[in-house]
Amino acid sequence: MNPKSDNITWHPSKLAREDRHARNRHRSCVLWLTGLSASGKSTLAFELEKELHVRGVGSYVLDGDNIRHGLSRDLGFASEDRQENLRRVGEAAKLLVDAGLVVIAAFISPSERDRRMVRSLYQDGDYHEVYVRCSLATCESRDPKGLYAKARSGMLPGFTGIDADYETPERPDLVIDTEAGSVRDSVTALLRYLEGCGCLTADLSRIHSGAHAPSR
Amino acid sequence: MNPKSDNITWHPSKLAREDRHARNRHRSCVLWLTGLSASGKSTLAFELEKELHVRGVGSYVLDGDNIRHGLSRDLGFASEDRQENLRRVGEAAKLLVDAGLVVIAAFISPSERDRRMVRSLYQDGDYHEVYVRCSLATCESRDPKGLYAKARSGMLPGFTGIDADYETPERPDLVIDTEAGSVRDSVTALLRYLEGCGCLTADLSRIHSGAHAPSR
Numbered sequence: 001m002n003p004k005s006d007n008i009t010w011h012p013s014k015l016a017r018e019d020r021h022a023r024n025r026h027r028s029c030v031l032w033l034t035g036l037s038a039s040g041k042s043t044l045a046f047e048l049e050k051e052l053h054v055r056g057v058g059s060y061v062l063d064g065d066n067i068r069h070g071l072s073r074d075l076g077f078a079s080e081d082r083q084e085n086l087r088r089v090g091e092a093a094k095l096l097v098d099a100g101l102v103v104i105a106a107f108i109s110p111s112e113r114d115r116r117m118v119r120s121l122y123q124d125g126d127y128h129e130v131y132v133r134c135s136l137a138t139c140e141s142r143d144p145k146g147l148y149a150k151a152r153s154g155m156l157p158g159f160t161g162i163d164a165d166y167e168t169p170e171r172p173d174l175v176i177d178t179e180a181g182s183v184r185d186s187v188t189a190l191l192r193y194l195e196g197c198g199c200l201t202a203d204l205s206r207i208h209s210g211a212h213a214p215s216r
Numbered sequence: 217m218n219p220k221s222d223n224i225t226w227h228p229s230k231l232a233r234e235d236r237h238a239r240n241r242h243r244s245c246v247l248w249l250t251g252l253s254a255s256g257k258s259t260l261a262f263e264l265e266k267e268l269h270v271r272g273v274g275s276y277v278l279d280g281d282n283i284r285h286g287l288s289r290d291l292g293f294a295s296e297d298r299q300e301n302l303r304r305v306g307e308a309a310k311l312l313v314d315a316g317l318v319v320i321a322a323f324i325s326p327s328e329r330d331r332r333m334v335r336s337l338y339q340d341g342d343y344h345e346v347y348v349r350c351s352l353a354t355c356e357s358r359d360p361k362g363l364y365a366k367a368r369s370g371m372l373p374g375f376t377g378i379d380a381d382y383e384t385p386e387r388p389d390l391v392i393d394t395e396a397g398s399v400r401d402s403v404t405a406l407l408r409y410l411e412g413c414g415c416l417t418a419d420l421s422r423i424h425s426g427a428h429a430p431s432r
Contacts, residue, residue, distance in 0.1 A: 014266045023269060050230045053239060058274070060315040070337075071307040074300075084290075091287040092308050099276040101315055121286075 020100035026057045027199045029125070030093045030103040031190065034115060034169060035132030036161050037147055038139040040178035040186070041106035044132065047187045048104055057200060059102040062089055077158060083114050090118035097126055102199055110166040128197065130190070131172035136161045138179050236316030242273045243415045245341070246309045246319040247406065250331060250385060251348030252377050253363055254355040256394035256402070257322035260348065263403045264320055273416060275318040278305055293374060299330050306334035313342055318415055326382040344413065346406070347388035350395050352377045 021027050031048075033041040045061045052059040068075070071088050075081040086109055093103045109115050119127050139161065140148040151159035158164045174193050176186045194200050237243050247264075249257040261277045268275040284291070287304050291297040302325055309319045325331050335343050355377065356364040367375035374380045390409050392402045410416050 014262045015269055019269060020274075023272065023274070046230045053231055053235060056239065058236075058239070058316065060311070062311070070310060071304060088287060088304070092311055094286065095276070095278070095308055096312065096315060099312060099315075099317055100274065 017098065017100070024058055024100050026102070026201055028097045028100045028102055029128060029194075029197070029199050030097050030105055030122070031128050031130050031194070032093075032109070032115070032118065033104065033106045033130045033132050034109040034172075036134060036136060036139045036166055037108055037159075038142040038144060039132045039134035040176075040183070041108075041132050043183060044176065044178070044186050044190065045104040045106040047183055048190050051187055051191060052102055052194075055200065057102055058100060059104060060096055062093055062096075062103060062105045062107075064107040067092075083111075083117070086114050086118055087121075090121045094121055094126075097122075102194065108160050108166070110160045110164065112167045112170060115169065125197070128173040128193070129169060129171075130174045130176060130193075131169040133175055133177045134179050233314065233316070240274055240316050242318070242417055244313045244316045244318055245344060245410075245413070245415050246313050246321055246338070247344050247346050247410070248309075248325070248331070248334065249320065249322045249346045249348050250325040250388075252350060252352060252355045252382055253324055253375075254358040254360060255348045255350035256392075256399070257324075257348045259399060260392065260394070260402050260406065261320040261322040263399055264406050267403055267407060268318060268410075271416065273318055274316060275320060276312055278309055278312075278319060278321045278323075280323040283308075299327075299333070302330050302334055303337075306337045310337055310342075313338075318410065324376050324382070326376045326380065328383045328386060331385065341413070344389045344409070345385055345387075346390045346392060346409075347385040349391055349393045354395050 017028070033045060035041050042061075042063055045063065049059050049061050067089055068085070071092060072085045075085050086107060089105060089107065093105050096103045109118070115129060119129065121127075143149060147156060147159065148162065150156045151162040156162075160166050174189070176189055178186060181189075191200070233244070249261060251257050258277075258279055261279065265275050265277050283305055284301070287308060288301040291301050302323060305321060305323065309321050312319045325334070331345060335345065337343075359365060363372060363375065364378065366372045367378040372378075376382050390405070392405055394402060397405075407416070
């Protein structure tokens, strides 16, 4: 989709992404956590954020619930609203990634098409899809917010897993099974993954003429 | 405006803003630059970003032009679209501020009502309105993108300053007159302002049990 007007020009920042990485001493990216409600996305996101902070890594959680109090407060839960919600979150996450942060986005994001749309916003290596796997039975037995009970009673039409499909990710970058291990195990796996793709460190060779000198 | 559904709960981050400030060694806030097209907002924003980077301060520019390639690419320039654009930018900036960055938002934002709407999204001390003052005559003589010429010829209906009003800010937190001084003068004034409101340093008394230990 092209912008609605050609009366706009692109103002490049005077800072390169690498300048921010060098300052922060780590790369930036988005981990996109997808999975059923109560599969553990938010719990993992906030625990991972805490662990990254302890390691001096700047990170930020975008959460399916939280974002709807702000950026997407005008949107409902119809299919097109959900898609627009994810598009906005994808764009907001992109700004945060560009600003140098490791972003952890925790959204049910049940549709393969919508997840592909979000992925398409990013350049290679910036977007990492994490499938937070948990059986519907277990999610429903956890039901921390009582949403499954409401959905079963017909109070939440279109609830993912009950009367709307969750499309299992076809090619996730990482699968975390929250039935198979503890929260700590899952966070450790996420940290290892980030380490593996170089997001916990920066290429500091860019720092040559002063601690924080921008490259252009 | 309340969210469209009450089927959402607020997930507080396990990190407090102060934890991020302590890690970054500076506070976070948004500087909202308002002024006519070609008044110098983007130039000041990117120069300030560079200077902040040199000082080790994490910052990020949201730009009136740039954002329309992403978050607001579905919006045009009618009054309600402009308002929605500013609302989204305000919300995106709020996420960046919450993530610990000094955000520099550069938007014409000609309406006092819209600027108040954006301010209302923030808690006290987080939002700082900077009026980038420059006479219409000077802006029109600069005209780096040829937009005033297009507007005068009728090709850009509703162009601020030509056939749409710019409402001078009633109570800006800072006024920068780009006719009265150089870019360097203006950036120095912005840095002094940020220093004055404590955004270039952090209250490090929160760090007591380790370099980056979160407080809860």
